Amino acid sequence: MVRKDWDTYFMDIAHMVSTRSRCPRRHVGSVLVQGKKLLGTAYNGAPMGVPDCSEDGCMISEEVEVVNVDGVETMVKKQRCIRTIHAEQNLLLFTDRADREGSVVYVTDEPCWTCANMLANSGIIEIVYYRPYPKDTRKVTAMMKQKGIIFRQLDHYNPPPDTTVIS
Ligand SMILES: [Zn+2]
Numbered sequence: 076m077v078r079k080d081w082d083t084y085f086m087d088i089a090h091m092v093s094t095r096s097r098c099p100r101r102h103v104g105s106v107l108v109q110g111k112k113l114l115g116t117a118y119n120g121a122p123m124g125v126p127d128c129s130e131d132g133c134m135i136s137e138e139v140e141v142v143n144v145d146g147v148e149t150m151v152k153k154q155r156c157i158r159t160i161h162a163e164q165n166l167l168l169f170t171d172r173a174d175r176e177g178s179v180v181y182v183t184d185e186p187c188w189t190c191a192n193m194l195a196n197s198g199i200i201e202i203v204y205y206r207p208y209p210k211d212t213r214k215v216t217a218m219m220k221q222k223g224i225i226f227r228q229l230d231h232y233n234p235p236p237d238t239t240v241i242s
């Protein structure tokens with residue numbers, strides 16, 4: 076058995092956390108790490124005490140999105156579930172500002188623009204993600220660069236078995 080490196084260790088935990096999600100469309104998990112110490116975990120979900128996607132179904136919103144297909148910008152309609160608070164936002168709701176200063180966020184999926192914007196203002200200095208989310212990559216990457224936040228995808232990584240949903 077090869078000992079897991081820290082990146083793998085914390086990304087595995089983020090995936091375990093994501094299995095708590097009740098949205099069938101997307102399971103996202105995130106963890107807050109300060110100097111190799113786990114300070115918080117969160118997944119995407121409806122607010123506490125409110126019916127979640129498994130009870131009331133997803134809350135689908137249709138959005139028009141610009142995608143780049145072979146260098147050509149094309150408008151496509153995409154459906155998203157907007158019932159849940161994103162994992163990164165829940166992580167910010169359940170951790171303290173003082174704990175976040177200088178810390179790292181591991182998240183199973185590349186943050187969307189709104190989450191990235193909030194993370195950029197949260198005190199964290201690094202974001203590590205696994206699955207890409209091409210929709211917002213360009214503006215998120217540019218903003219992280221402006222903020223001086225390390226933003227990197229974990230490659231050569233395989234999530235633990237049974238922790239991912241395909242939708
Ligand atoms: Zn849902």
Ligand SMILES: [Zn+2]
Nearest residue numbers: 161186187190
């Ligand atoms: Zn988000």
